[in-house]
Amino acid sequence: MVEPQNRRSQSLSTGWLEMLALVFRALLWPLKTASNFLLPSGSYDGLSSIVAGKASRHFTDDLKSLCSPGDCEDVDIAFSKIGFAALRQEAAANHSLLFIYIYNPVHREARRFSRRLAGPEMLTFLCQDHIEAIGSSVQTSQGSTLCYQLGATSFPLLAILQPGSASSDGMKLLFRAEGRSLLMMPATQLMSLLTATYKQHSTQLIALETRRLEREQANELRRQQDEEYQQALVADQERERQKQEMKNIEEVRMREEEEKKRRETEQEEERLSTAKLLLRSEPVSGGARIRFVLPSGRKLDRRFFESDTVGALKAFLILHFSENNVGIKNIALSTNFPKKQYDDKDQTLVESGLSPQAVLMVQDLDA
CATH class of the missing domain: 3.10.20.90 (Phosphatidylinositol 3-kinase Catalytic Subunit; Chain A, domain 1)
Incomplete structure (x- = not known):
């Protein structure tokens, strides 16, 4: 008798839970509908490579609308059109700095500072080797994610990250400026700070490159020694092969010349024979x-x-x-x-x- 009572208790509990779930769905349905209407899914929602790349391309297209026609090509060279995750992998592989620009399109100063980014001096700086630049609106998933990772509190935001550090995300923050301090910073001061950051990174790259070249030179020296040893072994064989090859070529040439002379002699004899057959003796008179x-x-x-x-x-x-x-x-x-x-x-x-x-x-x- 105890087992049937337990079954009835479980059945009653399941029924109450289902009824409670229906009540909650009914209560929350207006809120869900309003949210979908006010905040519909956009083209830049999500962090897939396709969506992130689209956000980057949207930024470069917007930036080109602010620059002079002669600088549009430099904008395409300076700023990446792929997502941040893919760009970070490229920067780590190439030991490049990551130049990040995050802006709020509704900010009244957003387009004014974007024009500074589209200026010839800034584009020349960003087109240098070992710099990967990316821009994104905070209204995109990529931009909002970067804001969270960088701890942004105001806009616009400029940051330079260096790959290969021991931090959790593998990137080290070298430069950061945001909000009013960035907007009020003179262009010469900003370029000076950016150039100093780049030079500091370049110095580290030179040290890394020096060590790499030293290893390569040591390996190259060993390789050259092995190659010279092998060349010494085959040098005599190669010389002998060349002598034999020249001898064979000369023999072939002589045979071809002899054959050519023989054919010419035969052709001449045949030509003369044909001529003798055609020519009759000269008539004594008449003709x-x-x-x-x-x-x-x-x-x-x-x-x-x-x-x-x-x-x-x-x-x-x-x-x-x-x-x-x-x-x-x-x-x-x-x-x-x-x-x-x-x-x-x-x-x-x-x-x-x-x-x-x-x-x-x-x-x-x-x-």
Whole structure:
């Protein structure tokens, strides 16, 4: 009998809890509705890389609207368009300072100081090596989170962080100015403080770089010694290989020259043989009397049969040049007046109009 009573007690308790939850939901529903209406979710809510990057890009776009057209490119170079978390990783990897600017867009002095950021002197400073700059509105999740982490009490806020410290977030605060003290600070004083902070960081970087270079030089010395040892081992083999390679190249060149000479000799013999076959003996009388005017100006007369071809005329000249050691290989024939070229080697002298007599100019086509 005890067990059924316990079950009834548990059932009654669960029922009261569900009823109480319904009452609370009914009471809080108007407050939730009003909150969603007055404070809707914005484009810059959340801290994802996409949302944080969007907040950074919104700042650079706003800053470019305040600067002269010639400085807009420097704004894109000086200020990052990615979120703070990603930028902090880049700064730590590159040993760069983090320049942070947080502003309240509803503050009456916000745009006046933003114009100072967009000035040539400030942009030149931020475009230096080992400086990563980011700006954000306090109305974005990224900006409000940075305000909380930096303990901001007034706006605008300028801070410079150094990566690689032993603090919990891995960043060390080197410079900070906010609110009225920042707004009233002369531009020369602000630049002097920022430059001094940068020089202090640069000095540390130089010390780190010096130690790194010393390690690299020691490693490089060992590497060079090992490399020289290996080079000494293979030097003789390389010289021998080069000698053999040059010998092989020379042998190939000589064979190619011999082959070229052989082909040229065969081609010349074939050319002369063809010419001898085309050329018939000179007729005793009649036929066509042809006078050739050679490139040297010398004149050469010969009789041909009227049925001989233009090719026979060229064959005669080929044999004549060969027998007299004249270095003319490729020739063309033409009359001087009227000007006419004779290229059809199969055309007879009668067909070519060269019978019963003609004067032909001989051109050296290779000249």
